[in-house]
Amino acid sequence: MQKLLPTSTAGSLPKPSWLAEPEKLWSPWKLEAAQLTEGKRDALSLALQEQQQAGIDIVSDGEQTRQHFVTTFIEHLSGVDFDKRETVRIRDRYDASVPTVVGAVSRPKSVFVEDARFLRRKTSKLIKWALPGPMTMIDTLYDGHYKSREKLAWEFARILNQEARELEAAGVDIIQFDEPAFNVFFDEVNDWGVAALERAVEGLRCETAVHICYGYGIKANTDWKKTLGSEWRQYEEVFPRLQQSSIDIISLECHNSRVPMDLLELIRGKKVMVGAIDVATDSIESPEEVATTLRKALQFVGADKLYPCTNCGMAPLSREVARGKLQALNAGAEIIRTELSAS
Numbered sequence: 001m002q003k004l005l006p007t008s009t010a011g012s013l014p015k016p017s018w019l020a021e022p023e024k025l026w027s028p029w030k031l032e033a034a035q036l037t038e039g040k041r042d043a044l045s046l047a048l049q050e051q052q053q054a055g056i057d058i059v060s061d062g063e064q065t066r067q068h069f070v071t072t073f074i075e076h077l078s079g080v081d082f083d084k085r086e087t088v089r090i091r092d093r094y095d096a097s098v099p100t101v102v103g104a105v106s107r108p109k110s111v112f113v114e115d116a117r118f119l120r121r122k123t124s125k126l127i128k129w130a131l132p133g134p135m136t137m138i139d140t141l142y143d144g145h146y147k148s149r150e151k152l153a154w155e156f157a158r159i160l161n162q163e164a165r166e167l168e169a170a171g172v173d174i175i176q177f178d179e180p181a182f183n184v185f186f187d188e189v190n191d192w193g194v195a196a197l198e199r200a201v202e203g204l205r206c207e208t209a210v211h212i213c214y215g216y217g218i219k220a221n222t223d224w225k226k227t228l229g230s231e232w233r234q235y236e237e238v239f240p241r242l243q244q245s246s247i248d249i250i251s252l253e254c255h256n257s258r259v260p261m262d263l264l265e266l267i268r269g270k271k272v273m274v275g276a277i278d279v280a281t282d283s284i285e286s287p288e289e290v291a292t293t294l295r296k297a298l299q300f301v302g303a304d305k306l307y308p309c310t311n312c313g314m315a316p317l318s319r320e321v322a323r324g325k326l327q328a329l330n331a332g333a334e335i336i337r338t339e340l341s342a343s
């Protein structure tokens with residue numbers, strides 16, 4: 001029987017200080033050329049080791065080879081000019097200077113497949129691999145070619161599907177698409193966002209997940225959260241459509257956030273990665289705090305479908321804090337496993 005409540009992380013983990021400046025998003029690399037390639041692989045091995053030592057069941061690359069969860073994937077595509085910058089508003093929240101789509105987009109070669117093979121060789125645990133979702137990708141670019149968010153999203157979905165099929169062939173067990181944009185553009189999500197995501201997973205036999213969160217613990221996000229009121233009901237807008245979708249697992253922010261837990265009822269039947277670790281604070285959860293969040297989620301998610309997880313990526317945290325949080329996640333899950341086996 002598969003272990004109950006298998007733990008995992010949303011994706012990114014802090015990078016070692018010899019590879020990139022710590023506790024920072026978009027942190028520039030400290031190495032170059034062949035040394036950088038080797039450094040990224042060493043960091044990936046370390047990230048794996050830290051997850052395994054903390055008892056994490058479904059491991060990832062900790063996103064050690066990417067500078068950013070969206071941009072690094074796009075950098076490998078043709079049709080996007082990184083020197084031609086335009087300022088756009090990202091997720092209706094903050095302005096950023098972004099690259100421009102100047103022609104038809106395509107993927108000349110695999111982006112992460114070699115990294116995935118490397119990770120597969122190093123562990124026999126289940127592997128989860130994160131890719132950006134189509135809607136979050138278009139929201140990080142200026143489109144000077146298709147002039148249609150929907151058209152560009154379908155193009156990216158086709159490209160993501162190519163990458164996902166190769167990741168599956170490399171031995172990845174769960175492919176996750178990060179779609180924080182699903183928490184913002186509700187009409188588009190329901191009109192074509194979920195459909196584009198389903199295009200990205202077409203033909204896959206491995207499990208698929210979508211991660212929807214309230215973002216990293218950076219200022220633009222914490223300021224935005226202050227405007228959301230006492231109950232965060234954003235998930236309510238997209239859950240009914242997701243419940244009907246072909247995506248197997250929904251990854252959510254649940255700990256220390258104002259998301260009413262009963263919204264999980266709307267995705268009844270899906271597997272749920274329940275965020276039980278807050279990534280926007282340095283204080284490390286106690287195992288009992290983690291267990292409390294999981295216990296609440298169990299009212300709406302079957303024990304066989306609950307996957308304890310982090311709210312979001314931990315890239316901006318210190319390694320020490322991230323390590324503590326991984327251990328807390330595992331210890332909290334263990335409390336609930338014991339309770340379940342006693343009942």
Ligand SMILES: [Zn+2]
Pocket residue numbers: 010180211212213214215216311312313
């Ligand atoms: Zn996230």
